[in-house]
Amino acid sequence: MLQQTRVESVLPYFARFLERFPTPAALAAAPLDDVLAAWAGLGYYRRARHLHQAAQQVVERHGGEVPDDPEAFAALAGVGRYTCGAVQSIAFGRRLPVLDGNVERVLCRLYRVEDDPRGPAPRRRLWDAASALADHPHPGEVNQALMELGATVCTPRSPRCLLCPLQA
Known part of the structure; x- marks a missing residue:
């Protein structure tokens, strides 16, 4: 959420987003339209699509746990250096x-x-x-x-x- 967006702008969205999708599994299971609706107002919707896809990859490849291995983490959708x-x-x-x-x-x-x-x-x-x-x-x-x-x-x-x- 913070890519090209100031922290103070993101905080209210972040709180609501985590309420709606508290775990990678919850985010992964949600329809993309729900994710985009929860993201509305932040712009840069590609970030939301990547986050949704990355959550699905975390669930499928890593049992729902965010990988602590840099190579595995870097392989997730939308993750750069x-x-x-x-x-x-x-x-x-x-x-x-x-x-x-x-x-x-x-x-x-x-x-x-x-x-x-x-x-x-x-x-x-x-x-x-x-x-x-x-x-x-x-x-x-x-x-x-x-x-x-x-x-x-x-x-x-x-x-x-x-x-x-x-x-x-």
């Missing part, structure tokens, strides 16, 4: 990086990446930096801190640099 890193590091303590727009902005400023971060070389450098930071006893906390820092302090416009804990 960022989602895999976020879920696996936060839920299971896997030392995997995240690189969303917020983390990218923090790392670009921290490591003074001036090239377009979408280019292959800067992208690789950013993933390497994120990987190094995630190699920590509590990678989920590190990843969440980077995401939160980018969302609240290291913002695209009017960054609050004086509040940045990474400032030298």
Whole structure:
């Protein structure tokens, strides 16, 4: 739900969605139209379709348990490198990086990446930096801190640099 959507916008939808579909099995068993109706208002309906399909895969392939193996998790519908890193590091303590727009902005400023971060070389450098930071006893906390820092302090416009804990 959080892909390209702010946390404060998602929270009310998330609560209602979990009420309606409390387990992967409940989501997997629901008709797609019910899932899309519960998603209404969030936009990006491909996310809802992928989540529904992933829930079906979790039930069919993993007995209803979200896999704690990064490769198995990454094989689920709609799961890319960022989602895999976020879920696996936060839920299971896997030392995997995240690189969303917020983390990218923090790392670009921290490591003074001036090239377009979408280019292959800067992208690789950013993933390497994120990987190094995630190699920590509590990678989920590190990843969440980077995401939160980018969302609240290291913002695209009017960054609050004086509040940045990474400032030298």
